[in-house]
Amino acid sequence: MPKEQFGFESDKDKESGGHFFTTFQIVLICIVGACVIIAVGCMCALLPDRSCEPRIKPEPTVTEPRLTTLSPTPTEELWSGRLTHDLIPESYELYLKPYLYDIDLGVGDRIYTFDGRVKIHFRCETATTMVTLHMLNITIHESTLSDSDGNEVDIESNSFTPEYDFVHFHVAEELVTGTDYVLEIEYLGELWAGLSGFYRSSYEEDGETKWLAASQMQPTSARRALPCFDEPDFKAVFQTQIEHRNDMVALSNGIETNVNKSETDGWLITEYKATPIMSTYLLAFIVGYFNYTEIYTDSGIRFRVWSRPEAVNTTVYARDIGSNITTYYEKYFNISFPLEKQDMIAVPGLSFWAMENWGLITFQETALLYDSRVNSASNKQYVASSLSHELTHQWFGNLVTCLWWDDLWLNEGFASYVEGLGVENAEPYWGMNEQFVNVDLQPVFDLDALGTSHPVLVPVNSPDEINEIFDSISYSKGASILRMLNDILGEDVFVSGLNAYLITHRKDNAKTDDLWAALTEADKGMGDNNVKQIMDTWTLQMGFPVVDFRRIDDTHFNASQEHFLINPDAGVDDRYGDLGYLWYIFLTYTQKTDVNFEMPNTMWIEKEPWALVTLSSPMEADDWFLANIQHYGYYRVNYDNENWARLIQQLVDNHSVFPTENRAQLISDALTLARVGRVDYPIALDLTLYMESEEDYVPWEALLGVISYITDMFSRHYGYGSLERYMQKKVQTLYNDLTWIDDPVNDPHLTQFNRVNAIGTSCKYRNQDCLDQASALFQEYMTNDANNIDNSPDYEINPISPNLKTTVYCYGIQEGGQEEWEFGWRKYKETLDAAEKSNWILALSYSQAPWILSRYLDYSLDVNSVRSQDSNTVIVYVSQNYIGRSIAWNYLRSNWETYKEYYGGSANLLSDIISDVTEDFNTELELEELIAFGEGNNLGSATRAYEQAIEVTNTNIAWMSTSADTVADWFTDNAPAIGE
Known part of the structure; x- marks a missing residue:
């Protein structure tokens, strides 16, 4: 600290004509100050506590x-x-x-x-x-x-x-x-x-x-x-x-x-x-003021779902599937639900999407209420997944509780994994097991590839530190490594070990090692795995490996593992320990000559830098090798160029040979590895050539997830036009086949999801027919609303299918002007349906008018305009609009203290805002502004998110320097010519 801050003379003081103190004056001031402090102390001792605190x-x-x-x-x-x-x-x-x-x-x-x-x-x-x-x-x-x-x-x-x-x-x-x-x-x-x-x-x-x-x-x-x-x-x-x-x-x-x-x-x-x-x-x-619908489970538990009285009819789906899943979990855990009743309630105003309070689970309204006349298939799945997650906690978290918050992942990772099992049992045609790779596994790779990530099991103390770990590492990585462990041990051993763990520690607290001990005991005489030895490598160090396969001869591959970092030059946060960044990797693999996806070959890489893989049959001329079957392993896979070429050819010839999870894995692994130079971008992008023939949701969702990075980076780059034309072409077949005719009653669940992707992607990359259709439906809705003199319910005058509302609302506003925006704003204010409010919150951010976006941000911090639980999403959504990116960033910087006051008591909303608003930064100027923002503010529980934002920005800058032109050239070569 500079000496002039203590009142001493400096040359700067003299030059500025400031006021100076003699030594005598300084001593006198100190004596007077001491007397004041003593007097105030006496007053504090004598007055009520409100005077001091x-x-x-x-x-x-x-x-x-x-x-x-x-x-x-x-x-x-x-x-x-x-x-x-x-x-x-x-x-x-x-x-x-x-x-x-x-x-x-x-x-x-x-x-x-x-x-x-x-x-x-x-x-x-x-x-x-x-x-x-x-x-x-x-x-x-x-x-x-x-x-x-x-x-x-x-x-x-x-x-x-x-x-x-x-x-x-x-x-x-x-x-x-x-x-x-x-x-x-x-x-x-x-x-x-x-x-x-x-x-x-x-x-x-x-x-x-x-x-x-x-x-x-x-x-x-x-x-x-x-x-x-x-x-x-x-x-x-x-x-x-x-x-x-x-x-x-x-x-x-x-x-x-x-x-x-x-x-x-x-x-x-x-x-x-x-x-x-x-x-x-x-x-x-x-x-x-609440009302409820009620049912009793098979074991006699009174099961009620509560809501605002006006919304009580929308609690029926949650009531029925919730009681079903409760019964399933009683059988799965082999332990009866320990309370006489289970209440679930939709709370207008909740910081988390849901909270597992024993016997009284609270939800945001979007996570519990479902109306088939208004809400989409994704809304329905969100409700099912949310309540399944919280019901899991009634055993794993409530009955047996983590000893301290450093084991938070025991609660949240387990619930995030098992929630899919509960929904799969209740809704067996939704493909929840396949969707896991899109919902949890591939998204968490992005965060865990940062050097500023953290281990699953991380030491925490202060409330800020505790709040920081309510992130996707605890939830989605925790779920992913448990899914991997289930594959290693087998379902019977895994469930037996869980049951022993719950019975041993019921009504008590437990640590991660207690779970490993129970699973090791259950595996005796079966696989005889030392679960702690294996899983310590996945929980005590951050990150994950990339396994690199290089052919030695016709029957052998060298498999080497290395800590995968999206920005290797940034290094790794040294706050946490590591185990040499080596893992026990359960390798599953097969080949074209002797293909077997149900019972693949298996072997271990036992915390060593490399291992020798022996094939069951010699490799033939066009034979390919594929590892990490059905994407159970929490690692990425790389191959030599020849094997990549053979996999690409197989996708073009007959992609259905590979399970949907592996098609998603190939696309995600290759394009992510290309970001760091481990795979040449032309090879990685060639994996997308077959997509015109792809009809399944899971691979399409994987492609859209990884291609969005390039799209965001290209928002101000000359390569965007070629990318846009390429994506238009790739999605055209799916768009034509699925059409705008949506049948939520008869269409399979994932077909509905795929239609939403096909139409949304076509509009995003400016397929004119798609934009015209969206605008026409939006205008028809506005006309019907204006002519609604009988005040009919909104679902009767709204011509838009619930599944397509988000797309139509977004692009109707994007292609419209102030009139369309004001209509959307009025609908947001009028609707009582929480999911419908969420649709409008997103759509209103699509405006192309900067002044409208600025006004929208002002509305977001006015509780009379935007619900407090929605306001954080407004700034995030505006930042994802390429026109709104700098508007949102400037607004956040100008109003940081307001946001802190607004969300100071909420666990991770500030972290989410910083992460999401800055995730597309890719210039030196944006990096400088981000650094200055951190130096000038107390970030509290958002500190880790801020550090990760700096790393992400550096990574994006490096990508723009090393890869952007190469990628742009590939799209130029493979996109149809303008006008085709």
Whole structure:
């Protein structure tokens, strides 16, 4: 720090004519300052805690309570931000009373609060004179402590450690080891608008604002709802009461046992059955205007799906498939669901797409509600996958919980893998097993190929660090390596090991090694694999390998492995350990001469740089070799040029020889490897030549995923025109075959998905017929709406198939002007269907008018214009519009503090915004601006995302320098001439 910052003279000061201090003046100022500090300290000790630590104001109608004095505790006395295990909670008795309509200070600003009272029953494991809990934005009215015999223990004072959200109760006598105690706290909390803790949200109904209270505790926000031991290994039983207005519904984790009249007129008190022993992050409370549909599962569980009353008819699909999947999981895990009821509720205003609270799962409305008259097949699959994921957690996460957040992947990776099994069982014709490569495996490769990625099992401490790992590494990579492990062990061994793991650790916490131990035991006498030894290489180091096959002779290949990095020159983050960036790789392979995809050849590369692969038959003249059958392995594959050429020829001759997963893999691997120079771009792009004959969704989805990178990089490059003509040609056959005639009832699920891709891709690459069709349907919709004098439901006047709405809305607005945009904006505001709102949120970003995009960004930060849960997607979508890229980036930089305030309590929204808004940066100027942005701002939980954004930008710049012209030349040679 420069010395002039301390008030010393500098040459710069003299030249600028600043004010200078003598030594005597400096000493005098220091003495006066010390006196002021002492005086302020005395005042803080004598005044209520709100004077020293800003808190919310209490309800004015209540007599001013006696507040417990809080004074700062020096942070250096605490060894870390983790609680000690001196005290272990056993149960909580919790009472809450939220005020959603009843507090008005009469000064224009309403204060939304809740009254709380909690009795914490805990056991003393180690003698101590201090009870430490987590607490955030809560004002304590009164607290008492007593032992199990009812003898009161005097609380002498309270203190707090804000950086850890700790509140400390200092007691007059030492708590006795082995003794049970009860701490009772009366308090006041804030129902804030931050989408975490116990918070408020709202929606519009018939022009009236309807308020609700909801909760989102994961990962570290239960402390906003009650003082508690807010770490996952401090499991306890929770018995809850909620006092609420009698015209509202109140829900919690347990089934309701009593509903009694309150002493307050017009209010009720609902009591709930005690929960099983569980972590604080699974607590859930909902108060508001909701209705439900109901069914009972085969084992007698009461299964309800709740929504706003106007949307209750759209809960039926979730109710039916949810009860079906619950029954399936009881059989799959061989453990009965441990509660008497399962509530699922669509919450208007939720930061996560869903949350697995035990017995009361919360969802964003798009993730739970489905109306076949309005919503698409992808909406339906999203609902099925979302609820299947959360139901998995009822066993894997809730029954057995990760010991600490560094094992978050145990919860999320497993749920992300098994969710597909649940949907596959309920909807067997959707091809969920095939779709896995598009949904999870190939997308997470992009993040995990960065040197700023992180291991699956990563050490975390602070809330910011915890929030950072709610990313696709924990979810999708976790799911991918479990899918790979299932392939290694076999389904029977895998399920047997899971069952043993759940039974051994039920109602307890577990670590990754506990799962490996259970699976190793299950594999004894079968494969006899050392699961920990294998899987440590996939969980304790970031990234994944590329396996390079080079032919030695007619019967042998050399297989070498290397850590794959999309930008090798950037290096690897050294914050984490590694195992030499070598992996235990279970290799599966076959060849044309002796092809077998059901029972392929297998071998291990045992954490060595290379291994010798022996073929079952000698290679013939046109024989090809293919590895990683059905893309089960979490690695990419490269071949010598001759083998690539033979694979390309096979695709052209008869692509159906290869499973759909492998066709997707070949395209994804080759084009990604070409980005780093491991495959020549002409060879990689030749793999797409056959696509005019491809009719299956999974390979097409893979192609669109990897070709989008080139498209985005070419948005300001001369090669874009040739790319556009090439893609028009490749998709034309699919576009012609599938047509605009959509039949959601009779068309197979993946055919519907493929039609959406065919039409969307044709419009994206400016097939004029496609753009004309989209514009015509949009104009017809506008005309029907203008002529709707009978106020018929929107689905009756909307001529657009639910599957094609997103495409038509987007390109109708893109090809239109202000009138079309204003129509879309009005429809967004009017519709009550959450999925329809999401369609419009995306479509409105397609405007080609910069001023409209700028205004749209302003709307996104106005809660009266755009729902808070949608606002982050607005800036992301605008940034993906080539015209809006710089507009969104400038807006983010100018409004960063506003975004931080808006999303400060949400786990990963800020990270997503930074990652997505900057992902197409590919110039030195953009890199300079990005670096300057990080140097000038506190990025908090978005720090990792920012570091990755810099790496991605550097990678993009390098690609533009080394590959763009080569790729442009290939498209020029292979695209049809203009006018053909």
